Amino acid sequence: MMKAVGVIVEYNPFHNGHAYHLQAAKETAQADLAIAVMSGNFLQRGEPALVSKWFRTKMALQNGVDIVLELPYQFATQKAETFANGAVSILNAIGCHSLCFGSESGDISSFLQTVDYLDTHKERFDQSIKMNIKSGVSYPKALSLSFQSLSSPENILSLDKPNNILGFHYVKSIIQQKSSIIPLTVKRKNANYHDEHFATDTIASATSIRKALFANKEEKISIEQYVPAVTSTLLKEYLAVYGHFHEWENYWDYLRFRLLQMSPEELREIYEVEEGIEHRLLSAALDSTNFNEFMQKIKTKRYTWTRLQRICVHILTNAKKTDMKNTSEQPSYLRLLGMTKKGKEYLNLYKAQFALPLVSKLSAYKENDILLDIRASRVYSFGIGNQTKDSLLHQEYKQPPIYIE
Known part of the structure; x- marks a missing residue:
């Protein structure tokens, strides 16, 4: 039996902090392989990915991930609750034993206790959120204020940190879906999620790395020490092929x-x-x-x-209200972006047991749900120069899953 640990990622781009999390995830879960559910070309914060999902898949596979599945657009570009629900559904459908995420807390018991506590006080909590939104604040602010208004017991999570919030929704989704997935967490190392400046000599946030990559030529800062060599090579290759990064x-x-x-x-x-x-x-x-x-x-x-x-x-x-999923809906397919030799072995062993169809060839899958992913990828191709646009435009159908020996 092969034991798989799941990770939910964007890898925009893959950096040393991700490498640390991936290694810690495998060790904590005592897993034989890692399966990543990764956002496609547009991300949860409403941004185009720095480089295409295919290049980010290469980064993942060459840095220790064994299977990369795409989180469909209908979930990848949504608030944390819907994002988490979609990603957990995919990991559940492909048979992951556990899910390991990075957090500011680093203590899984606090996540479990917080989910249980808020479920017990759900009516009061939901009412407080509605009242705060009516006062004119954003949903995340309303969530934070409502959480603070409850007289919380000890070992309750701080829900004003981005990775704690995502982790809370991962654990909540596992429980709501009655999944057998075991939730695990590792403490984030050094850099905070939204840090815009390099905090240490080797660990930096993806935000600060992207900021350095987009800096003016006079201000160019090297990112070499913050990313694995493979990431650096692939970023240079992307620039050579397509001319610039997406923003x-x-x-x-x-x-x-x-x-x-x-x-x-x-x-x-x-x-x-x-x-x-x-x-x-x-x-x-x-x-x-x-x-x-x-x-x-x-x-x-x-x-x-x-x-x-x-x-x-x-x-x-052109994603309309009728196109998108709500928090209770789940993906209808597993889109395979890439695999290693070990990943291929896992797929061959267990694909007959998967709860959703595995899509490796786009032309063979005719369901409407995947059309939004196709449309998003075509739109994404317009973020580069005219000379190379067409190759990216047609890649969605031409590119088979990436295989790394």
Whole structure:
């Protein structure tokens, strides 16, 4: 029997902190292999990935992951609860023994106790969240305030840290899905999730690494000491092939074009566009010259920067309310992006037992759910230069799962 530990990742890009977590996950779970559920080309914070999901799959496989599955767009670009529900469903469907995540806490008992405590006080907690949202604060702020208002016992988690919040939802999803997956956590090492500056000599957040990569030539900072050699090589290769990395400014003209041709009624059909924000979006599109300026104009106390970026992604991909999943729904397929020799052995041994169909050849899978992933990948290809756009545009159908011996 092969024992698999699951990890839920974005690897944007894969860095030394990820390598530490992956090794710790295997050791903590005493696992034979690691299975990663990875976001596709657009991410949970409403951003295009630095490099394509295929290059990030190569980074994962060459740094110790054995199977990479794509988290569908309908879950990858959503709030933490829906993101977690989709990812846990996939790990459950492929037969993972355990799920190991990084957290600021590092203590799994505090996650279990917090899920149990909030379930016991669910009615009071939910009512408090609604009241706080009505006061005009964002959902994450309402969640934090409501949590603080409860007279919590000892060993309750701090839910004002991003990885603790994600971990809480992973554990909650495992329990709600009645999954046999064992939740495990390892304490994050040195760098915080959103740190914009390098905190140590070898460990840095993905945010600070991306900031260094996008810095002006005069300010260029080396990232070599913060990422494995494979990551550095693949990033250079991506630049050589496609000319530059993906960032929101590359998509500004396309986003603006979409907005300027839409009516308020059409915009209201887009997922997460509600409460009249469509008028604010349309007005700002007229008067903004770049993406950052546009974001500054639409920012409000109620809408976090992350939620606004997600709305922009949905406008870009034309993801409507009818296209997206809610927190109680689950993925309908397992999209295989890559595997190692050990990963292939696992798939051959157990694929007959998987709870969902394994999709390795896109043309062989005809269900509608995957169409949004295809559309998102095509839109993503427009974030690079004209000379190389077509190769990325057609890659979704042409690229077989990556295999690393």
